[in-house]
Amino acid sequence: MTVRIGVIGTGMIGRDHTRRIQQVLAGAQVVALSDYSIDAARAVQADLAPDATVYETGEALIGAADVDAVLVCSTGSTHEAYVLAAIAAGKPCFCEKPLATTAQGAKNIVDAEAAHGTRLVQVGFMRRYDAGYRMLKQVVDSQIGTPLMVHAAHRNPAVPEQYVTPMAIHDTMIHEIDVLRWLLDDDYVSAQVVFPRVSSKSHSKLRDPQIVLLETAKGVRIDVEIFVNCTYGYDIQCQVVGEEGLANLPEPMAITKRLGAELRNDIMTDWKARFVDSYDVELADFIAAAARGTASGPSAWDGYVAAITSDACVTAQESEGQIIPITLPARPALYN
Structure with missing residues (x-):
């Protein structure tokens, strides 16, 4: 057919x-x-x-x-x-x-x-279909023991002038919101956002970088760095710390070179190429x-949970460090 x-x-x-x-x-x-x-x-x-x-x-x-x-x-x-x-x-x-x-x-x-x-x-x-994330999930599910913490980062080389603070959640971190929930088979119960020193590459309507702190129903603590004017490339990082070991999201395949008295490899700059x-x-x-x-x-349930979580994260952005609870309604049987 x-x-x-x-x-x-x-x-x-x-x-x-x-x-x-x-x-x-x-x-x-x-x-x-x-x-x-x-x-x-x-x-x-x-x-x-x-x-x-x-x-x-x-x-x-x-x-x-x-x-x-x-x-x-x-x-x-x-x-x-x-x-x-x-x-x-x-x-x-x-x-x-x-x-x-x-x-x-x-x-x-x-x-x-x-x-x-x-x-x-x-x-x-x-990202649920990315080979690296699927490899990471297999290890998290079977090899490193009970997950305790996640350290993640979402870095872009630059964003347009019209990109503003809430977009760091709705347009950028939305992928981490979904994929980390899938990776851990867990739901979020609270969100907090803290702001480091603002990058000189930012502008008056964008506080960049920022750190989102999430807590899950099983007690896993997650920190996600969002840095959308990092200048050096498009860089997605994820490390899961378990009771018996830790696991890192693999880097995209790249040739390592010894050149000009340096050891180097290229870093992608285009998100489309990273997840093609x-x-x-x-x-x-x-x-x-x-x-x-x-x-x-x-x-659709995953999309709904991501929307609820995103709204809570934006509220946390606006509340200057307060911890914002995340409450989910009962999940319809269709999605069990």
Whole structure:
């Protein structure tokens, strides 16, 4: 069976996912495209999917009879409405993060999917599909004893001028929020944010770097450094300390050189290159599940928990060091 996919949002990630489906992966074909800029959708059609139909609205695309499954790659504020429409149509839906821009919006999706009775939504938390994180999880689950602490870092070489303090949570640390919860099989109970000295590379609306401190239900303590103007490269670090040992996320493959009286290796600067393989694996997983009329991988519930946790972290940013409790509602049986 070839899964016929409609892509909503043909910007950078939508274009790349279209390329991935058309040129890299098996089992699917892009048959429909939509974007708020009709010219952008037509450009992707011309370059990558000449047989696809271009729709003026995402809703029209979702309702098309020849669309089996939907990719939502549009701006975050539109995600909730498109995902709810896909659920109402009974069509599997892959939604790039965030699932919704508010926790209530994510809850609306969870409620709709639970009422439908079948999982239809996969959220684009691609780190769960990264080979390094999967290796790390295998070791954490079986070799280092009970996890006690996690030390993590998310560093970008630079961010645009419009990037402001809350975006360090909603746009950047959202990946750590999801992947660490998955890595530990645990939920968060509190958040605190502390601010070191501000980097001179920052600006008046961005406090950078910052450190987020999380506590889990099992008592694991987590610290995550977010430094989005580190200048030297795109650098993702994670170390889990257990009762019997510790485990580090492996570095991306790079050639080590002895050159000019120095021992050196390159550090990536582009997040797309760092996780390119995981995007392939996550979409292959979605296609396989969509062929069965369902979804797998990170769920709407995971997206909802990430939204609740993100909101708590932003409150912690604004509260100047206070510890903010994180309370989760009962998880619907669909997600157990």
